[in-house]
Amino acid sequence: MEDSLTMKLTVDLAGDNGFRIKSANHVFVCDHAAETPGPHATLTPVQLLIASLGASISNSAVEFCKEHSLPVAGLKTILEWDFAGDRNRIGRIDVSVHLPNAVPGSLADDFMSAIHQCTVYQTLQLKPEMHFHTTLDVEKPEGETLIHFAGAE
Numbered sequence: 161m162e163d164s165l166t167m168k169l170t171v172d173l174a175g176d177n178g179f180r181i182k183s184a185n186h187v188f189v190c191d192h193a194a195e196t197p198g199p200h201a202t203l204t205p206v207q208l209l210i211a212s213l214g215a216s217i218s219n220s221a222v223e224f225c226k227e228h229s230l231p232v233a234g235l236k237t238i239l240e241w242d243f244a245g246d247r248n249r250i251g252r253i254d255v256s257v258h259l260p261n262a263v264p265g266s267l268a269d270d271f272m273s274a275i276h277q278c279t280v281y282q283t284l285q286l287k288p289e290m291h292f293h294t295t296l297d298v299e300k301p302e303g304e305t306l307i308h309f310a311g312a313e
Contacts, residue, residue: 178202206250213253214239216280221257224274228267234260 169183178191244251
């Protein structure tokens with residue numbers, strides 16, 4: 161049996177247009193898509209997903225470079241994406257990893273393999289098991305008590 165480390169974060173409504181994300185001692189705020197009326201001060205949830213992928217790939221690239229004594233200063237990962245036709249999901253992501261110096265030819269395949277092993281990329285490829293749990297408080301007509309409903313999918 162594999163060891164499991166369950167992680168947790170909380171997303172709370174922050175004002176009318178955003179969300180406060182808390183994980184351990186870290187707090188980040190994101191807001192709705194640019195098409196949604198209101199101010200937009202930070203990344204949208206979709207941009208956060210793409211940013212997580214880019215950071216995870218970059219981390220794998222840095223680890224590989226350090227392991228092989230390759231310089232990492234100036235490393236840059238650029239991601240471009242398009243939505244699928246229904247705009248309910250991302251349909252294409254192009255990733256470009258730029259290193260300040262060339263990776264020796266003998267390490268090129270190993271470098272590509274290393275960046276493909278990053279956690280976020282692997283998660284997107286292998287689709288994690290997801291369970292949705294909801295809690296709703298539903299008001300009954302006048303004179304009746306409040307119903308508390310908890311459901312899971």
